[in-house]
Amino acid sequence: MKLTPPSADAKEFYTNYHKEKVLDPYFWLKEKQNPAVIAHLKKENDYFNKMLKPVSGLSGKIFKELKDRLPKEDAAVPFRRGQAEFFHRYVKGKQYIQYCKKVGSKVSVLVDFNKMVKKGGYLSIHDMGVSYDGRYFAYSIDTKGDEVCDIVIISTETKKVISHLKNTGGNFTWSNTDMIYYLTLDGHIRNDKVWRHILGDNQKKDQCIFHEPDQKFFISCYPSSSKKYLLIRSAEKVSSYVAYLPLDEKGQTRPKVFSKLKNDVLYSIDHAHNGFYIRTNEKALNFKMYFCPDNKIDKKHWKVIIPHSKDINLLGMENTSKFLCVYERSQGLPKGRIINRETGKVYFIKFPEAAYNMSFSSDYYEYGDNKIRIHYASPITPKTTIEYDLLTRKQVVLKVDEVKKFHSKNYQVEYVMVPGHDKVKIPLCIIYKKGLKKNGKAPAMIYGYGSYGSTIGYNFVPSLVSLLDRGMVYAYAGIRGGSELGRKWYEDGKYLKKKNTFKDFISCTEYLVKKKYTSPERLSAKGGSAGGLLMGAISNMRPDLYKVICAHVPFVDLINTMFDDSLPLTKTEYKEWGNPHDKKYYRYMKSYSPYDNVKEQAYPHMYITGGLNDQRVTYWEPTKWALKLRDFNSGNNDVLLKINMGEGHFGKSGRFDSLKEVAEEYSYVLTKLK
Template identity: 45%
Template sequence: MKSNILPLLALAALTACNNKTDQKTDKMNAIPPVAEKIKKELPMHGDVRIDNYYWLNERENPKVIAYLEAENRYTDTMLSPVKQLRENLFTELKGRIKEKDESVPVLTNGYVYYTRYEEGKEYPVYCRKKGSESAPEEVYLNVNDLAQGHEYFQVAGTAVSYDNKLLAYGVDTVSRRKYTLYVKNLETGEVYPDVIKNTTGGAVWAKDNKTFFYTRKNDSTLRSEKIYRHTLGTPAEQDKLIFFEEDETYNVGLGRTKSKDYIVIGSGSTLSSEYRYLKADDPNGTFKIFHPREKDMLYDIDHRGDKWYIVTNYDAKNFRLMTAPEGKTGKSHWTELIPHRADVLLEGIDLFKDYLVVSERKGGLTQLRIINDATKQEHYLDFGEQAYVARSAANPEMDTKILRYSYTSLTTPNSTYDYDMEAKTKELKKQQEVIGGYDPKNYVTERVFAKAKDGTQVPVSLVYKKGFEKNGKAPLLLYGYGSYGASMDPNFSSNRVSLLDRGFCYAIAHIRGGQEMGRSWYEDGKMFKKKNTFTDFIDCAEFLIANQYTSKEHLYAQGGSAGGLLMGAVVNMRPDLFKGVIAAVPFVDVVTTMLDESIPLTTGEFDEWGNPKNKDSYDYMKSYSPYDNVEAKEYPNMLVTTGLHDSQVQYFEPAKWVAKLREMKKGDEILLMETNMEAGHGGASGRFKALKDVALQYAFIFYLEGITK
């Protein structure tokens, strides 16, 4: 190991010179790190895979750290010609953010809650006012103060007790999404000695204001598996285990109904779910099963008055809404309220005293449907754009006629509205302010359809600056994900303006595996149909080229996590199609990871990818797994990013992939890997640090495109 790696580390250090006059020489002389090959045989089903870089999964091995650091130095060296541009981009991106800012206040339980940011500070300040927005401000959590001395800091799951006096919150200082729970007295400022480690970060209070429930993770797999009850003033070691999810394909979580009357335990896998409920004023009582889990049956619940409301796919692929009496929750007591529709996906509901708000998706676009419970009259909100995103926002109070919703599009900054459901009038409460004179009228958004190889019409959302010419000469960045039924909606990003103003078109391929076009869209991009995701993306790229939005010489692709798997698959299938590819925290070693049930998230995803312990799944997964299908051929220019503490996709997957690509790829295209040594799956914490990752990605494709300013 020493003979192959350590001299290269020294060389990388020597070549990573910061002197601008030597940058060109540095780049020409740079030699990429070469990871040692140590043969590892991985037998399964009579097949033997050879993994020469398996040793890179030893996180504590100093030689692994040295290799990752050498890759970072090599990346800096290769991008030295755009070092100044990278720094300028960070300043540019940061400059669009309103540094002194605050969220729209939300009234709940007699207090108005909001977060604000202070100029130059990375983290939010959590505030509230009693009764109204004109009352004196109470700062109940200043994350900037808490984060001092930490490279990474994240607060999650802030929960205030019913009497408004206590705050439970979770803290992660490693970026493994393992949170330590703390309790703070909001009247005295005292942080109690009640400290609970290895949680999901959230807590749900009972109405006695001294008891709360929380979720604990498995220490190695990070699976959310246990629910505990804690009483203030007692040691965490004495907390009572309320529920243990023994099925390793399920995760558990906690919530509270909108009525605030019930505490709910949710247990779910990819394709089925189960709930338990308990009166919030009876913390020592026993949780009851709402309806026992059934194979391939999903349901979600909420409560209002004397009824339960159930959103379910029971005999309804695109889901339907049903109700049940308060005391009779089994499926045999469910009554249909909104039937299944083949062309509409029912995504969720929001309950109000006199209204029901239904979140739907039709033709790939989100819709908000308002139903008056007394008159049964209903209407949809009209948004008036080709491609947009509208969602019910923070609506914690039930007794109101005001619906708060969020709205955005590829050209419209994130906007928060209050809609009077009775008067049918809306009020803009806040629109994200983009510093520097951004004007949405200067940009154009389109929604087009690319024909997939099987005839399926795949939506593509695009945005570009006015004056953009469809002559095949413009650069285009195509983004995709296509997994878990997650819909990649056309949201606004102020960062993206840096692309558009430099002549780029930005496009989102709404490929199968997401849920943009309904539940079938998801089912047609998972398990043994997973390759539809990859071919859809390729077909979208070819459509954009054929219609002169761009050309192969100017086409770039980007995806992260499962979207990084997408990137790995498409560069194996069609490496000729792209000038450059950004694969962020990519899930690329599919078979090995899914065979190792000690790796976080593995067991809960068998219904998404398949279980390779079954030969048919093994064969299919191996046929597309990016790591297993690297070949001796020319690949596009690539930037791969990861985080050492990533809890979702372990750092060693991209590290091994890059090492194997370095060994086998032909041609002069550059291959770079950047590892954030302090962060995990979501990248750096703080609102400004994360922009350095964006600046790196943009500098990479600008470098390839010959853009220097």
């Protein structure tokens, strides 16, 4: 017997933007405190669970595979602080890490995060770190999924709590002494204040040293590479500025602005022993880099050290005592540019695989060590941790993540450029198990995001092995709105060009069909958050091209959300999508907003998730969307909705609980693509 999906009361309510009255019968679902709302969400979850019951056997089997693929015990590569080494590890059967200290051969557990969460509860470790002298360990945790964190600081000798800071944003920065800096949130999950805390003091004594009142700007703080300055960056989507302060300053000195805010100009800075390094996109779309001495920070003293290139996007930098290390991206892939400041010689760190991801950090070493730690992976190469000596260029592999029952030689990666609707070439990474017959009969999943300038990292994802081993083709679409091909790639997929994002994704999908990797009857698509908006748009534009669409915490009620200034993030989002109070942007946004463009047609199977405590994409967006899809769906495919009642934007926590959700999704998709 076919199950009947839950319905909700359709109440007569009209929104009225720019004098356009639009019926929104599910607007009332925003009332989180209304018992009828919670009752409806529970009905949705009950229906979801019943609909997935036929695949529970496959789901259990895949979950076991995912779990067995992980080592029962695993430890990160240690790093040294003072006379001790520090690392975190998983122990057999436990969901969360232990943070450990090692002196000689003796290992002691500083914090066991498993003891902080009840069975089925939520715990997200937002940040953690050891002070530069190794005397203190700090961590921040979120126990509700609302991204509000406690910061706890303990002695690494006695394990006693030194300070407990509540209602923070979770980020902190050590000084070289007995101080720590941390951020707090306004009512919009926006970091807006920096506080100075003396270890051991009552939090009420803490001094606010910086406040950003503009709701469009988010602040972050971090130490300079030289550990001489605290750097505070305030940024919106297209503009930023940096303030700086001596890292160990205890007096009343306030941070100084390095270079004043300028509209549509982004910049960041770092400090090495000989001066400041500036990365800016002023008159340089993909950024360029300058240097200036400590005592001459006026722009007239800035000297170009890396000029702008239309083909290379400069993404970030770090410094050691002798080297400037630049993180950049070209041809869609990351690279490291290393500059010896004493000799001026330049060389590059890059890797030979067709598609990969790479990052590096000097944080694990002393400033004078002139070493960095590289984290490398590809879709078929597990995460590899490498110690890299900048002077000798010697690489030492410190660890390759263990992945059981996996051999990279059995899999193939292709990195191709796909022609888009306007002939622009789009990067597409395709992964499959060797022996694939390109006859259109293989199941496939294509993933996309395409917003905020975020790039898809071609990382190794252990869970994907369970799909690849079942003959599935998996693809990553590097669509416009991301920064895969530079800043212009991002700008050509936002504001009044946002539809390029959706059209690029469809072009990549059509390529998979045209080249007979798969066919529409065996094809699924996946995206989350802003990638969920992408899923909503393609479901309206080309429902015939997909059998299943998986949309996680999807941003789909674009117009209502962008007109609601009381919601977190709304105002800062104007620089991504446009300001809907401007009729030009309103009409364009409304023309692709997934919720507003649901129409009578046959939709693919829709697998939708959300979180009750999500402050980024509120639970009512996927809830309203699922109901409207059912109202207008002229076909017989499922519209499923699952709302995690105790979690937020990032879903289940825990090493194994999160895998259960993955297995659940995989089993449903695989069954529908048969």
